[in-house]
Amino acid sequence: MKSLSKASKQLIQLHVNGETHDAVVRSADTLLIALREQLGLTGAKRACENGDCGACTVLVNGKSSHSCLSLAVEVVNQPITTIEGLLDSPVSKAFVDNWAIQCGYCTPGFIVNCHSLITTHPNADDQLVEEWLQSNICRCTGYEEIREAVHTLLASGQKENE
């Protein structure tokens, strides 16, 4: 058997929130691990790590993505937006105004996903909102306030800028 060179770590560049960052990662590292442990961006939360709960949601190429289900090496050269890139966004404000927060652990994932929903579908109907919100789990079960926050934004016709 010849030896297969499995470089344990490599230097990659990640384009996050409009900035380019160097990161030293294993091929097996997920984007979630790279964001949190290499870039110090801890907004995306480590929770189920199975794509079930949405706490780690970020945008990759403008689309919502479970960062626990992508390898960091897979998203090199693709624009990534994390909750840190949505500071003071209309969705964040709507969550605060509607008390759409309890323990807060799921909140970054919900905000990123809702930002993507409202940006992509500013006229989303109830069915579409429900379909998108099924991607995130709130352990405190505060779904009603989250739904209200989204509907408030949709009703105001407020489009967000990426």
Place this chain on the structure above:
Amino acid sequence: MIAFDFNYIKPTTAKEASKLFLNAKQEGYKAMFYSGGTEIITLGRVNRLQTDMVIDLKGIQECNVLEISDNELIIGSAVSLNEITHSKLFPLLGKTVQRIADHTSRNKITIGGNLNSELIYKEGILPLLAADAKVKLAKGKEQRIIPLEAVFNKQWKLDEGEFLVQILLDKGYLDLPHKALKKTRISKVGYPVVSAAALVKDNQIRIAFSGVCQYPFRSIELESVLNDTKVPIMERVGTALRHLPEDIVDDIQGTKAYRTFVLRNVLKDMLEELELTK
């Protein structure tokens, strides 16, 4: 965290991808084709799979095609489930895959990944079975186009180093009357107790199932029972249940009795709705 290391390679041609796989195999290493990668990552994290190399197919242009060319719909294996739904090119497939996992996951899960899943469900294959899809497979320098049912019967029968490049569908199947029904145990997001996809061609219902047996299937015998319109619907449904290819699944997602009950209702709903379109 995935506890083992592997090489990540993103080739740009099918030939290169297959060669990488076969070379690794020849040298005694395990390689895996990687498309959306969600299953490899989740199973790798809990040590239910290990690999020395992942070969990412998303860099291959052929695997990213989603278009109608001449009289065929071509779907690359690396096209995401959401892209298929949003394209509206094959509504039955769009509706079926729209019930796989959740919306965010469907941005990542690809049709090729779903069809080659380790899980028994592979729901994306149901409309393809009903629509007599063909598949383009690549191995080494060679590519072959063959009917899906010739390489998928209970499970995939691919050669070592061979992988799915594209799915090809006759345009005549795309806009036929159709219905997709998926029943889950509790929430809308979940594995199916029963999932079915059906279309009506030449006044005949074609239907494929997932969650019923240990593999997705389409049964000509079962269809012929369902299409015998001289017999009352519930009688046909009862007879159809005797034409399943094997015993109904009995597991934690649903007992055999419960799945049978749900299947009976799914068939009834399917027949009542689709027969109106004939």
